[in-house]
Amino acid sequence: MGARNMKEGQSSRTAEAAAALRANHFQNAKNPVFSDPFAFELTSKGWKKLLTTPLTVKVMNSSVFNRTLGLLTGQVVGRSRYAEDLLQQAILKGTQQYVLVGAGLDSFTLRQAQQYPNLRIFEVDHPDTQAAKQKKLSQFGEIPANVEFVAIDFEKESIADALARSGFKQDQAAFFSWLGTTHYLEPQTTLNTLQSIANIAAAKSEVVMDYSIDYRELSGIERFGSLFVSQFTRFLKEPLKGQFRPKILHQSVNQLGYNVAEDLSGIGLTERYFQARPDEIRHTIATHMLHLRLD
Secondary structure: OOHHHHHHHHHHHHHHHHHHHHHHHHHHOOOOOOOOOOHHHHOOHHHHHHHOOHHHHHHHOOHHHHHHOHHHHHHHHHHHHHHHHHHHHHHHOOOOEEEEEOOOOOOHHHHOHHHOOOOEEEEEEOHHHHHHHHHHHHOOOOOOOOEEEEEOOOOOOOHHHHHHOOOOOOOOOOEEEEOOOHHHOOHHHHHHHHHHHHHHOOOOOEEEEEEEEOHHHOOHHHHHHHHHHHHHHHHOOOOOOOEEOHHHHHHHHHHOOEEEEEEEOHHHHHHHHOOOOOOOOOOOOOEEEEEEEEO
């Protein structure tokens, strides 16, 4: 198994864990923050088994679990909700291209593609990940005509290179969502990808991404929580690499030509989406959501 396959296996493990958390939230939470009815079908056999075992379901939705690993659930459903809320606003303003960078097991294609027939959807990901996903998607009937799968080898080429081979229109505004990935990349790789998007995207394009804040900026329990999450991801064999100090990240993206429309902290995300929940899940303060605009 070469290094690339190892890496590929890791990203799919992380994507499967995220899909399982979305599935559990959809199936068992009252008033889900983000409703993903397809997440269960998209996750792995192992997770499906856990999600249909009554004892596991009970533990996964217990108050002890919600106060600890619930932070991971909050992160996963919070980032999807935030990104799609902003996508809706962009569509209302006339954006007709949606690019999912490292689409993973995101189910937008199944949930929303038919509701937005004029929206062209580009799922950009590693060919192996895509092949496995397309196989799963095909269970639900034909893949909508407005969805295009763009294969990329992230190690060897930029997102601009990959999109240049597709039906992506470089003279029209696009909305890019890039979720759950930057934590595992060297910070410079993240900035290179943002540079590549800026090279290919028209004015008025937007990018939504999540990022880990430097744990030195965290206090007490959340610093411990951040260490716990990094242990959990190590257990998934995917070490956290990319952490940013917000001010420095903002300066870097400004130099690339972006305006920071919003940087929403974990506390801000909890206030916006997780108020007064009976299950007490909230968003971790270890990650932020960043909304960028190209003018």
